[in-house]
Amino acid sequence: MSLEAWQNTWLALMLAPEQRETILAVCPPGLNEEEYRALCQTPQARLESIAGAVQRGRKSVLASSLPLSLRRYLPRELISELAESYAYTFPAAVVFPPAQGMARWLNWLGSKIDSKQFPHLQDLIDYEILLTQLRFFMKPVPAIASLGVCLSPRVGLVVAGPELDTLIQALAQGQEYQNLENSPRQGWLVSLWGQEISRQPLHWSIFELLSHLDGQLTWAQALDLTLSNNPELVTQKSALFAWETWFLEQGFLV
Amino acid sequence: MARNPINFEQLLALMPWIPAGPVLDLGAGAGNLAFALAKYGFEVTALDRTLENSSLLQKAYPGILWLNADIRSEDWREQNYSAIFCLNLFPFLPQSDHAFQLERIKDALLPGGVFVFSGFNHQDPSAKGFLAETLSGEPKPTGLIQKKLLEQIFVGWDLWYSFEGMVKDEHPPEGFHEHGLLQVILKKPMPAPKQTIWPNLPRLGAGLGWRSALAELLEQEGNADFIEIQSDDFLDPQWDTFLLSLTKQYTVIPHGVELSVGSVQGIDLHYLDLIARLVARCNSPWWSDHLCYTHTSRYKTWSLNPLPCTEEALEVVVRNSRQAIHVVGRPLLLENPAYYWHPELPGQMSDSEFLSKVALNADCGILLDVANLYGNAQNMGLDPFAFIEALPGERVVQIHLAGGQMYQNLLFDTHDQAIEKPTWELLKHALKHCDIKAISVERDDHYQDLKSLVREVAQARHLMGTRP
Numbered sequence: 088m089s090l091e092a093w094q095n096t097w098l099a100l101m102l103a104p105e106q107r108e109t110i111l112a113v114c115p116p117g118l119n120e121e122e123y124r125a126l127c128q129t130p131q132a133r134l135e136s137i138a139g140a141v142q143r144g145r146k147s148v149l150a151s152s153l154p155l156s157l158r159r160y161l162p163r164e165l166i167s168e169l170a171e172s173y174a175y176t177f178p179a180a181v182v183f184p185p186a187q188g189m190a191r192w193l194n195w196l197g198s199k200i201d202s203k204q205f206p207h208l209q210d211l212i213d214y215e216i217l218l219t220q221l222r223f224f225m226k227p228v229p230a231i232a233s234l235g236v237c238l239s240p241r242v243g244l245v246v247a248g249p250e251l252d253t254l255i256q257a258l259a260q261g262q263e264y265q266n267l268e269n270s271p272r273q274g275w276l277v278s279l280w281g282q283e284i285s286r287q288p289l290h291w292s293i294f295e296l297l298s299h300l301d302g303q304l305t306w307a308q309a310l311d312l313t314l315s316n317n318p319e320l321v322t323q324k325s326a327l328f329a330w331e332t333w334f335l336e337q338g339f340l341v
Numbered sequence: 342m343a344r345n346p347i348n349f350e351q352l353l354a355l356m357p358w359i360p361a362g363p364v365l366d367l368g369a370g371a372g373n374l375a376f377a378l379a380k381y382g383f384e385v386t387a388l389d390r391t392l393e394n395s396s397l398l399q400k401a402y403p404g405i406l407w408l409n410a411d412i413r414s415e416d417w418r419e420q421n422y423s424a425i426f427c428l429n430l431f432p433f434l435p436q437s438d439h440a441f442q443l444e445r446i447k448d449a450l451l452p453g454g455v456f457v458f459s460g461f462n463h464q465d466p467s468a469k470g471f472l473a474e475t476l477s478g479e480p481k482p483t484g485l486i487q488k489k490l491l492e493q494i495f496v497g498w499d500l501w502y503s504f505e506g507m508v509k510d511e512h513p514p515e516g517f518h519e520h521g522l523l524q525v526i527l528k529k530p531m532p533a534p535k536q537t538i539w540p541n542l543p544r545l546g547a548g549l550g551w552r553s554a555l556a557e558l559l560e561q562e563g564n565a566d567f568i569e570i571q572s573d574d575f576l577d578p579q580w581d582t583f584l585l586s587l588t589k590q591y592t593v594i595p596h597g598v599e600l601s602v603g604s605v606q607g608i609d610l611h612y613l614d615l616i617a618r619l620v621a622r623c624n625s626p627w628w629s630d631h632l633c634y635t636h637t638s639r640y641k642t643w644s645l646n647p648l649p650c651t652e653e654a655l656e657v658v659v660r661n662s663r664q665a666i667h668v669v670g671r672p673l674l675l676e677n678p679a680y681y682w683h684p685e686l687p688g689q690m691s692d693s694e695f696l697s698k699v700a701l702n703a704d705c706g707i708l709l710d711v712a713n714l715y716g717n718a719q720n721m722g723l724d725p726f727a728f729i730e731a732l733p734g735e736r737v738v739q740i741h742l743a744g745g746q747m748y749q750n751l752l753f754d755t756h757d758q759a760i761e762k763p764t765w766e767l768l769k770h771a772l773k774h775c776d777i778k779a780i781s782v783e784r785d786d787h788y789q790d791l792k793s794l795v796r797e798v799a800q801a802r803h804l805m806g807t808r809p
Binding site for chain 2 (some may be wrong): 128134136223224282296
């Protein structure tokens, strides 16, 4: 027996029981005749029952693992309906552990919901996806020598409305969040400190400068790039240059 | 050698990798690190010979044991520690004391414990000064740390971080100045896991699976004897403070779904590292997962798919289980899966024979889910009593109880209903044949009647013959 071929075939059937005839049209490579026959003998109704139970479980995980801010922002029925739709539309999409499949699930959610009805939705999605990428707790490893600087793994950037911080706090505390402004758009620096999360609004020039830091450029080089893109900032060059010290002191740069 | 010195942020970021146990801050100074460690959830001993108002500190921060003492005293030697921090204390110790004190630190660390050290090296401006003194107060030349000494004493330890160089500092009375520092973060090796002596595992009684809906219930004493957590929900260190608090009240057993012990391509080593960290965090006597596969190199699902009971599958499971036990360093229990279909293949073992061989050949324990057995009996016509009798009783360490639901003539293991009578009968049968150490009730939904859930735990406890 090729156990791997057996496992791949079984999982293919579980993920798409309606395609059973195609999957089992010929004996999959690695399976012998008896194994192939055993799989062919699985009753279609039984296969669909098992796959259905798996998808019900996936739906439940999708709904319950949605970040708190979104669970409070969106109606429960809408979340349930969309979780079911996502689970069945993408039977193989990773849903567990939740963090691994979160970005895809949230992006899809954003594409399916009317932004006029839920004007802060995209901000919340971008913010929650960013949070899944930030890391504070790390086993110490020697830093890789590089000339440039980059944002610490515990720090990230997101563009959102000017009242993102108020919105997140209101949702976390179950308070009123109606009538919050959603424009003009604003750059935010989101940082972790232990288990605490903080959000700081940034001037657009600093936001752009930080966006250029990829570990290859020094602060001065990123500043030059920002100035060449935005000549109106030239008079601010020395002030912008001085910000590096503050970001380093905060531990936002590595 | 790293280019940056150890900073406070890095010390905080290190905390998830400190295993369960008390931690010691030698030369605690103003106590900033001790506060942070206590806030994270550790039991902290903070020692400093210049502590002022240690009794006031003790009152203000009862979670920290403040010792107004010298490192050369015996005061901190009453217990072993999972981490020892010794930051810039050695300059104040005569160099002739260094080796002896480092040996004492080495002995005081638990296996797997972490040692964080920072000292002045020969480049430090105080190198020609007299910062150190004897216990009787006689000034001595600054105690400069020798790299060779650290290497000799901590030979064979994992070096997680090292830094040597000049570092700018600012504090009164000097104002801006520089120090020559030598810093290391080291991990004491764990002994190789020994073969498990199964009868010696602790008897935990009757417990419950932790779910957020049950948090209040579990805060009250007596509702459960131990707690089972879903490992995969607690891998992120953000849960550590909660877990450190929970482990003060309960023994915590991690139970996962993502090990995929039957995957031909082997086990995800990164995942195993996360599980090892979690098990060390909870100091769990064992951990568990399912005898199944959830993914292959081509597909990743989260469903628990039973394996064909073939020699090839046995070989894969035994190889993967041995590796998992080696990396995590604690006994592994594998749970019998729920079947909704069973292939008819020539030369297959029975499922009880397969599970028994896995347990014996890989040195695993068995987590017997009697609700799955009942479901398998209903769905597949398997004989659950014969299954239990065929297992090596000494290896059946834990029992799972739950209630499932019927969908389209199949009983699914949904964990959202009361435990059915036949499941209780299977528990009684298992208790006759096996050396059960723990029984846990799994409930994932329908929490309206918590009293009934508590009664189920009490019933399991009663059948097991343990007291709350």
